[in-house]
Amino acid sequence: MTVDLCGIPLAGPVLNGSGTFDAIAARRAFGDALLERFPFHAFVSKTITLAPRQGNPPPRLWETPAGLINSIGLPNKGLEGFLASDLPELAELPVPLIVSVMGFSRAELATLVQRVGERDEVAMIELNVSCPNVETGLVMGADPAETARAVEEVRALTGKPLIVKLTPNANDPAAVARAAEGAGADAVSLVNTLKGMALDPRTARPWLGGGTGGLSGPAVRAVALEQVASVARMVGIPVIGMGGIASGRHAADFMAAGATCVAVGTENFRDPAAGRRVASELVGLIGEPPPQTGRHRDPSGGHTPLVFTEGAGSSAPGRTRFA
């Protein structure tokens, strides 16, 4: 099941969501077998910023009904640290590399795109625009005009495909997607996390060190599916769909809704081999007609079991084994 994503051939349609799989740490944990049985058809890096960031103070996680709120705060080594120490390791992955970048101003974003784009190891660049622009105070990705200006700023700086990662915390994500397309984006990906918060049950004060966070996991899947469908109707560029995808059936739904590729995110936390499982389950489903609205039921009842072995036998117990 080969896929063409903005001119980049992929062996299949399954990516990871940015920030949901650290290939360098996973290789340390699981060994080089990870490379032989890599879970994704393209790898999206954790978002990098111009300056290094420690990230938010703990606690950073809160488990919700069928989901997770995180407040990680984009810890990363900064552009120079990434280029010097992470990029050579990511270049050893057996799939195309997509580097996610975030700038707190358009000038920062321009530097990031220019410097990352000139590296041969990088196939595509994803613009994480889910942050406030320090110049305007507006969240870039929440506003069509801000998004268009950001894409216009960097479009001419690289010949590499640019993906705009859309936030679901916008009045009209489809309008933002159209603005991105109009400014020269080659693809859009969605959804990023939904804003959420949790209270410490003992104090009734915010639990997360960052105050609020982003909700992901099966809890957001229905919202994500609707946004992917509405964006896909409005743009001609490829859509990378994500949000609670945990099985081949979920991936098939997002593709039926108009996504060219899908990404597995929070499910990677439950199962490091989830990408391979989703891909292999998808192969068995992709030929089927899209399920009829209102009649389709997830056979697992929404409680998708953890499966660490490959194959569609999704109730078979197993363990993570990349070897």
Added chain:
Amino acid sequence: MTGAERLGAYHLIEALDADGPPDPRPGQFYMLAAAERWGGGADERPYLPRAFSHARAHEGRLSFLLEAIGPGTERLAELREGDGLHLVGPLGIGWRPPASGTRPVLVGGGIGAAPLVCLEDELRTAPADTGNIDRHIDGKRSPREAQGGYALLLGFRSEAHAEAASLFAAVPELATDDGSKGHRGLVTDLLRRELDQGTPATVYACGPPPMLEAVRALCAEQDVPAQLAMESGMACGYGACFGCVVPTKAGYVRLCVDGPVVDADLLESALFPGAGH
């Protein structure tokens, strides 16, 4: 699952990880989830797997000590022989060798006794060529054995919790909060007494954050090297989510890949928001 039993206030579950590595290191950990009905408990949880250091590992047979305190541990405690258990691991960095010429002092609080069980096993039985901790070979005493082997100090809430002490080969010095068994008070009272004897020691501690902080402060005061097996809420266990960070003198570190055993020297404090959650 190959077995499950009550151990006083705790549950001891055992699983066969037939394809797993034969020798997970004491102090490493696994992410656990029930194969069936993981979810649908209180508040429609659990969703994420739960991190546990193994108490024992022998030829793929892993045992874990649980206390049923929330939707995840309650579900795991329901599992019986023949039920499926999903696990990812072994993960992280376990206990390190003691400082040269020192006597290991094992300090456990509550459920934190678990990763000390396999550490004791290694201290007593593993061949010296595993390289990490020297021990007696062919009945001969290692230098450390000759000076008293190791010390085992355990603290529990009550006598029912203290039944976990039966997992150890040695008879521990015990402390309980309610005085129902052993010293009435804290395990760190026992540790202070132990260190006051003046034998050079390396402290291995696992337990609730306030206990670990007391151990850290005491060991810092007496200039005793200490290793702390810590806990912090984890989503993935293998470095992906950056959720389990612990503040250290060198900034935030991911407990799952740079721990869960952390050198006490690295910490300003073992207490931080979310510690032990």
